[in-house]
Amino acid sequence: MARALGMLLSVAVALWLVLAAVGGIAAMAVFPAARELPLSMEGYTAFTAVEPAVGRQLIAGHLVERVFILSETPRLAFAGVAIVAFALQRRLRPTPPPRRLRAAAVALLASVFYARPAFTAVDREYRAAAQEAEMDPASVARALTFKAEAVDPAHSFASRVATAELLALLAFIALSAGSAQGAPRRG
Numbered sequence: 001m002a003r004a005l006g007m008l009l010s011v012a013v014a015l016w017l018v019l020a021a022v023g024g025i026a027a028m029a030v031f032p033a034a035r036e037l038p039l040s041m042e043g044y045t046a047f048t049a050v051e052p053a054v055g056r057q058l059i060a061g062h063l064v065e066r067v068f069i070l071s072e073t074p075r076l077a078f079a080g081v082a083i084v085a086f087a088l089q090r091r092l093r094p095t096p097p098p099r100r101l102r103a104a105a106v107a108l109l110a111s112v113f114y115a116r117p118a119f120t121a122v123d124r125e126y127r128a129a130a131q132e133a134e135m136d137p138a139s140v141a142r143a144l145t146f147k148a149e150a151v152d153p154a155h156s157f158a159s160r161v162a163t164a165e166l167l168a169l170l171a172f173i174a175l176s177a178g179s180a181q182g183a184p185r186r187g
Contacts, residue, residue, distance in 0.1 A: 005089040010176075012082035013101075017169045019075035020108070024162060026067040034060035047133040050140040054147070058130055061123065072112060079108050104168035107161055115158040122154040 034056045040048055041059045048055025086101055129143035 002089060002092050005085050005092070009082055009085040009089060012078045012085060013169060013173060013176075016075060016078040016082055016104075016108075017166070017173065019071045019078060020162065020165050020169060022071045023064065023068040024166075027064045030060045030064050031057065034063075043131050043134065045134065046137055047130040047140055047143065050133065050137060051144065054144065055130075058127065065120075065123075068116065072116075075108070076112060079105065101168070101172045104165055104172055107165035107168055111158070111161045111165055115154075115161040119151075119154040119158040122150045126151045 035053065037056065039056045039059045041062065044055055044058060047058070083101070083105055126143060126146050129139060129146045132139040133143065
């Protein structure tokens with residue numbers, strides 16, 4: 001039973017890690033490519049005409065957002081499986097719980113229930129301000145100011161929380177490898 005729980009924990013943490021990384025990987029691929037492409041999107045034509053570089057980044061954000069949305073539910077599911085498997089494993093073989101998995105779980109919860117929703121709300125307001133440029137080109141300056149004052153800090157915070165989740169998961173995996181079941185224990 002302990003071996004099966006260990007395998008389940010390993011697979012669940014690995015899949016959790018992959019799903020936690022996929023949004024960042026998508027962003028690293030899409031945003032640089034968007035800088036070089038003549039992108040446009042209905043509802044943002046005037047904004048991208050006045051601020052083409054920022055407009056392309058806004059469009060790239062729409063594309064990358066979909067990856068985050070699609071990966072969030074399975075990420076939560078695999079995190080839940082990992083945490084339950086870990087708890088059951090600890091019941092079979094009581095040892096002090098490592099802080100690494102707890103840190104990853106806390107970062108996941110902060111990301112899912114605070115950082116990402118906060119960023120999404122601010123980003124939606126920014127997008128609405130950018131869409132106002134369709135009716136009033138003078139509102140481009142308002143959208144850019146909004147981006148600098150609200151979106152950039154919210155994005156930075158969400159990125160730090162996501163990085164903390166990834167680092168905690170990597171630490172959990174790396175440090176768990178040394179204490180794998182059957183490994184000789186040193187006094």
